[in-house]
Amino acid sequence: MADLKIKRLNMENPFVIASSPATQGVAAVVKSAKALPGAVVMRNFGHGAGGGSYVYPSLQDMLEGKTVLQSHAEGTQTKDDFDSLESYCEGLHQARNQMPDSVRLWASIGHFLDTEAGGLDWEREWRRQAQEMERAGADAVELHFNTPGIAAVRNRVYDFYRMIYNTTRDIKSAVKIPVMVKLPVEACDPLRAMEAAVLGGADSIGPTARWRGFVFDLDWKRTLPRPGSGYGTSGALPVICFTVAEARKNGIKTPMYAGGGIYSWEAAAKMIMAGSEMVQLGSVACCAGPKAVQDIIHGLDAWMNQKEYADIASLQGCALKLFDMPKETAVKRTKALGKAYMLEKPDKEKCNGCGKCAEACWYEGIEVKEGIAAKTKKCIGCGYCFSACPTGALSLDAGQIIGDATEI
Numbered sequence: 001m002a003d004l005k006i007k008r009l010n011m012e013n014p015f016v017i018a019s020s021p022a023t024q025g026v027a028a029v030v031k032s033a034k035a036l037p038g039a040v041v042m043r044n045f046g047h048g049a050g051g052g053s054y055v056y057p058s059l060q061d062m063l064e065g066k067t068v069l070q071s072h073a074e075g076t077q078t079k080d081d082f083d084s085l086e087s088y089c090e091g092l093h094q095a096r097n098q099m100p101d102s103v104r105l106w107a108s109i110g111h112f113l114d115t116e117a118g119g120l121d122w123e124r125e126w127r128r129q130a131q132e133m134e135r136a137g138a139d140a141v142e143l144h145f146n147t148p149g150i151a152a153v154r155n156r157v158y159d160f161y162r163m164i165y166n167t168t169r170d171i172k173s174a175v176k177i178p179v180m181v182k183l184p185v186e187a188c189d190p191l192r193a194m195e196a197a198v199l200g201g202a203d204s205i206g207p208t209a210r211w212r213g214f215v216f217d218l219d220w221k222r223t224l225p226r227p228g229s230g231y232g233t234s235g236a237l238p239v240i241c242f243t244v245a246e247a248r249k250n251g252i253k254t255p256m257y258a259g260g261g262i263y264s265w266e267a268a269a270k271m272i273m274a275g276s277e278m279v280q281l282g283s284v285a286c287c288a289g290p291k292a293v294q295d296i297i298h299g300l301d302a303w304m305n306q307k308e309y310a311d312i313a314s315l316q317g318c319a320l321k322l323f324d325m326p327k328e329t330a331v332k333r334t335k336a337l338g339k340a341y342m343l344e345k346p347d348k349e350k351c352n353g354c355g356k357c358a359e360a361c362w363y364e365g366i367e368v369k370e371g372i373a374a375k376t377k378k379c380i381g382c383g384y385c386f387s388a389c390p391t392g393a394l395s396l397d398a399g400q401i402i403g404d405a406t407e408i
């Protein structure tokens with residue numbers, strides 16, 4: 001068994017079931033905790049937004065890590081059990097008593113609309129919430145600066161980055177438990193937002209990619225009950241991996257729990273390899289429940305064993321060598337591939353003369369003669385014909401060539 005523990009935050013594994021209908025109210029938190037994630041974030045109270053769910057094209061695709069989009073604006077709105085700080089704290093207390101001790105319980109503070117009102121009242125209110133949540137037994141508090149939400153408020157009368165810094169610093173001084181700062185990547189400079197939270201003393205930062213989207217089929221009248229749906233998407237993963245890697249490259253060392261598009265253990269592994277010690281599970285926890293979360297935890301564990309990654313620390317950031325590679329190394333790798341593209345000739349046995357290679361060539365570097373493709377002297381080795389070939393007549397092991405070109 002690989003050691004999945006995140007020791008700094010006393011967590012059994014890197015999985016955080018994020019604030020969502022899967023963590024709204026005591027029963028949902030306790031149900032989610034049965035998957036034995038590292039932490040569950042009890043959803044911030046007082047807005048109740050988020051109905052049922054719609055995964056396009058299908059849940060099965062989501063679980064297989066294929067491209068999907070998730071919307072939470074469909075169906076009946078999820079009931080919010082808490083209408084006050086007092087009832088939320090009572091809920092925290094109950095959940096703590098009913099959950100396995102090993103699962104950390106994070107409390108989510110405030111709502112982005114609080115900030116839009118301006119003035120100092122919401123800041124005092126967030127501080128009061130943090131203190132009461134700590135008293136009620138929360139293992140950590142989370143500040144809600146993510147999207148769709150805070151970065152998308154219309155009336156931005158404040159300096160967003162200063163607000164992150166001020167609020168983080170203020171809450172840090174109000175409680176002893178760790179302060180997690182959940183951040184957007186939309187409508188802001190994510191690196192600056194992360195730096196502001198780090199400067200404010202955040203114990204962990206959670207850059208999160210979720211977008212508002214307008215989703216519809218060609219048969220648009222039958223598409224969705226409401227307009228403007230679509231938040232989660234597997235397309236978020238590369239974006240958030242870039243955000244995390246960029247932060248690490250720029251010297252941010254604070255533990256991260258990045259989120260967005262993690263619907264499979266493979267996606268979780270990639271997020272950790274990009275440099276985030278922990279990962280959020282949002283849409284997948286909502287749409288598929290604790291069993292799917294458990295499968296993701298076990299999947300990562302099994303793969304780490306097989307690949308002999310002893311613990312999270314040995315996996316975390318191991319892809320950064322790719323992200324950070326010196327320019328000369330990158331040039332060598334891409335040149336090696338270009339050379340192979342140029343030298344490799346079409347396999348006559350496999351070529352069916354369809355001409356798709358010539359269609360995709362912009363240099364007259366390949367032509368079809370007597371029903372068979374043949375390279376010309378003008379080939380520059382750009383590789384378009386290789387991607388266009390449907391029969392495998394033009395194919396090479398690009399991974400091997402790139403890997404052999406340099407040591408990184």
Ligand SMILES: Cc1cc2nc3c(=O)[nH]c(=O)nc-3n(C[C@H](O)[C@H](O)[C@H](O)COP(=O)(O)O)c2cc1C
Pocket residue numbers: 018019020021043044050072108144146182208209210232233236259260261262280281282283284286
């Ligand atoms: C239905 C739904 C409702 C959500 N509501 C909240 C919320 O109230 N507060 C919050 O901080 N994040 C909320 N989120 C965002 C999640 O906490 C998490 O950051 C995000 O879902 C991660 O991206 P993923 O869905 O692609 O996994 C919600 C997510 C979903 C799926």
